[in-house]
Amino acid sequence: MAVLVVDDETDVCWALEVLLKRHGFTVVTVESGAAALRWLNGAECSCSLILADAKLGDVEGVDLVRRIRKETSCKAPVILVSGYFYKDDSVVRDSLSTGLISTFVTKPFCHEEIMGAIHYVLVENRHGN
């Protein structure tokens, strides 16, 4: 099962990649919104989940998700990971309530917490579909 990690911090990508691989996922990391869109539009793309940073160098995380829905065929659920927003910020609340993102995790994250969120989203998504 492939997970796309989008974060402009190389070391955050490293941490998420190591963690997810340890849990049996295939991981692709990219460091910008543009690279994420390119990869998702690529021929070999098959993505089950996206972990997106809320503040990327070239685009806001939630705007990237909107563009993914519009410009690619990817329907994979998105977890927003952020060191900037809080759960009760309106951007996060609105994105959750409209279903644009499936859940939200703050940085720094506890591995148990983020893995719990991933399993919850994947299970939820399976039932939802």
Next chain:
Amino acid sequence: MLVMDDITEKVQLIEKARMVERHLATVVESANDLIVSTDDCGGIVSWSRSVERISGYQASEVRGRMLDELCDTAQREDMKSMIQRLVDGSAVQFQEINLVSRFGRLVPVDWSCSPILDDADKVSGVVAVGRDLTERRAFEQRIFQSEKLAALGVMAGGIAHELRNPLAVSFSAAQFLSEPSNSPEFQRECVNKILGGIRRSSEIIENLLRFARPAPGDNVGVLDMSALTRETISVLAPQAKLHKIMVQGKYADAPVQVSGNNNLLQQVLMNLILYAFQSMHNGGKVEIEVESIADIAMIQVTDSGCGIPTANLSRVFDPFFTTQPVGKGTGLGLSICHTIVRQHGGEIGLDSLEGKGSTFTVRLPLFQG
């Protein structure tokens, strides 16, 4: 033959003249402003009680000494040249020159000097009337500090974001380390990530604290505006990244040295760059150019933001003038820049085109080493 002359009137006149003289002396002695007179070379002739009080020197101690000798070392030439210009018949403007008290304290004084003319209209000396700016400076320092804290508030989001990334990496690496069956190479990799994260976090905090600390008013020295600009850009890097703004510094090959207060001049740069950030709602570019032109250090901050409407151009440096919503800016940032630059003997200007962007230009006297 005995000739008698009635001198009653003469005695009365002399007494009257003495009274006028005493009255004038009392006026000078009672004035709160500092009143000093010198001969045409700058040697002190009179020294009012208010100057005695502020400087700690009695009139009898300073009479005959050169006035510039009692000024701040770095500004002695300014006082000398001000007196010389008056003696040469030129007009001079108000000038801020520090007096050095008997105990070594620098007293900021705003001097207004005028020539004393003799009967032949020749300049025989100079009268210098000064106003002690100590209290005003202390008040300004408090305003500068509160504005600085307000700027820190604006930067808080960017700083939190910037700190949480290295924290997240260190936190993850530590969690990996706590798990069994890691290879020695991976353990080393985790330790390096943790060390890198801590180093980066403390750099961010250190930059921030350096900016946040209060600036002692007399902390004046020779500094390189290029180095100060580089440091300021690095403090603001988290904020720039957050708003997708590219900040580019362009520097002269040689150091651009000015004499000034490091912390206050950094506050000027910080406020100008933050102002530029605020004018760009969808990212953009800020260019800061530092160069020496003749005897001037010129710093230009150019943004690709929304620009300033012509109607507001004359008001942007006014205190409390803001177009930001309540709670989003005090309206003091640019007026503080203006005050600080003027205190350093420089000037600040603005060119702006609505919809295209703005350029703030700061000109400061180059340090003549």
